[in-house]
Amino acid sequence: MIKKLYLIFVLLITFTVDAYSILIDVRTREEWDAGFIEGATHIPLNNLVSEINRYVLNDKEEILLYCRSGNRSGKAKLLLNSLGYTNVKNLGGISEVSQILNLKIINPNLLFGSVDDHLNLVFSSYSKNFVENFYGNILNLKRIPNVQLPENRLMIRYIAGESELKFIVDKKNESLVNNKPSKFYGIAKLTLYFPIESKDKILNRLRENQLEILNYEENIINNINTIKIDLLDFEKNAIELIFIKEEFRHYKYNYSKINVNVSDLTEADNYFSKTLGLEKINLQNENIYKMGKTLIGVDKNINSKNNYVGMPNEIIGMSLIQFVVKDITFSRNEILKRGGEIYIEPYKIGDLAIIMFTQGPNGILFEFGAAIN
Numbered sequence: 155m156i157k158k159l160y161l162i163f164v165l166l167i168t169f170t171v172d173a174y175s176i177l178i179d180v181r182t183r184e185e186w187d188a189g190f191i192e193g194a195t196h197i198p199l200n201n202l203v204s205e206i207n208r209y210v211l212n213d214k215e216e217i218l219l220y221c222r223s224g225n226r227s228g229k230a231k232l233l234l235n236s237l238g239y240t241n242v243k244n245l246g247g248i249s250e251v252s253q254i255l256n257l258k259i260i261n262p263n264l265l266f267g268s269v270d271d272h273l274n275l276v277f278s279s280y281s282k283n284f285v286e287n288f289y290g291n292i293l294n295l296k297r298i299p300n301v302q303l304p305e306n307r308l309m310i311r312y313i314a315g316e317s318e319l320k321f322i323v324d325k326k327n328e329s330l331v332n333n334k335p336s337k338f339y340g341i342a343k344l345t346l347y348f349p350i351e352s353k354d355k356i357l358n359r360l361r362e363n364q365l366e367i368l369n370y371e372e373n374i375i376n377n378i379n380t381i382k383i384d385l386l387d388f389e390k391n392a393i394e395l396i397f398i399k400e401e402f403r404h405y406k407y408n409y410s411k412i413n414v415n416v417s418d419l420t421e422a423d424n425y426f427s428k429t430l431g432l433e434k435i436n437l438q439n440e441n442i443y444k445m446g447k448t449l450i451g452v453d454k455n456i457n458s459k460n461n462y463v464g465m466p467n468e469i470i471g472m473s474l475i476q477f478v479v480k481d482i483t484f485s486r487n488e489i490l491k492r493g494g495e496i497y498i499e500p501y502k503i504g505d506l507a508i509i510m511f512t513q514g515p516n517g518i519l520f521e522f523g524a525a526i527n
Contacts, residue, residue, distance in 0.1 A: 314344075413453065
């Protein structure tokens with residue numbers, strides 16, 4: 155049922171969509187899976203006669219119909235009229251109906267109705283200067299506006315590939331530094347990709363800031379010639395920089411990779427593939443999962459008994475992976491439908507967003523956030 159009241163004008167007829175109306179999508183399952191109007195109920199035209207009484211309790215209830223162009227929903231209106239339903243209206247095609255009703259089209263192909271075709275990474279930080287110097291001055295990532303959070307916390311944001319790196323800065327977090335183990339299960343490393351032309355400038359800036367290069371190697375990764383550099387940022391986050399040689403300019407630099415350590419690859423595969431629905435890809439003995447331009451690399455090759463996971467005020471460094479979605483209720487229902495569990499139920503962050511959390515393998519946190527319009 156659609157909860158809000160909308161006044162619409164279609165084909166010179168005025169409709170009222172209220173709590174006693176039902177909006178029905180009569181397209182095929184394949185079309186529905188590609189995107190549907192929020193709040194709609196899916197009953198394919200071929201199933202309409204057998205299923206309508208499951209959703210409409212009396213023949214006076216207002217039934218609003220749509221399809222791709224308005225043709226099948228027109229047929230559905232005639233069919234329902236023949237069954238005795240008198241308050242039936244054909245609204246037309248999905249795009250025009252979305253605009254007329256001022257309702258969003260939810261796209262399940264963008265997982266959980268995500269706003270963007272990528273994931274974001276949220277850090278817990280204690281020093282604004284450390285963040286700005288490393289990610290801004292040294293790596294020269296694109297800066298986007300800060301967000302002031304409740305409790306006097308600041309979120310500093312950079313673009314890495316197409317993902318956002320979000321640093322929640324709170325001086326209190328400095329006390330968490332000594333609790334971080336050297337080896338752990340959790341979000342372990344961030345990989346960033348750069349064109350080869352930027353290598354020397356970045357290396358010079360690293361040396362000027364006395365940051366140690368832990369590993370430097372020329373290699374072929376997934377048939378692409380690369381130079382790989384491993385280091386730690388000022389807050390001891392593990393960073394991998396991959397510079398791609400000139401002959402592979404066609405390779406897109408707008409990827410980023412979040413690397414996680416887990417104790418059980420089977421459990422991880424079940425969560426990333428089935429619960430989250432990420433695409434699994436095969437890359438030279440790596441376990442890689444993909445959403446758009448964000449890769450998640452999964453590794454078991456450590457010897458640790460420690461899970462280092464938690465909210466930004468509980469651990470230092472890479473804290474959680476974020477989906478930005480349109481409708482938090484839709485995302486919650488999808489997680490439960492796929493066999494997942496909600497770790498923290500949806501709640502508001504001031505007037506900014508509604509967020510909720512799920513837990514992946516070894517307790518790795520995933521945040522789902524929807525802006526408050």
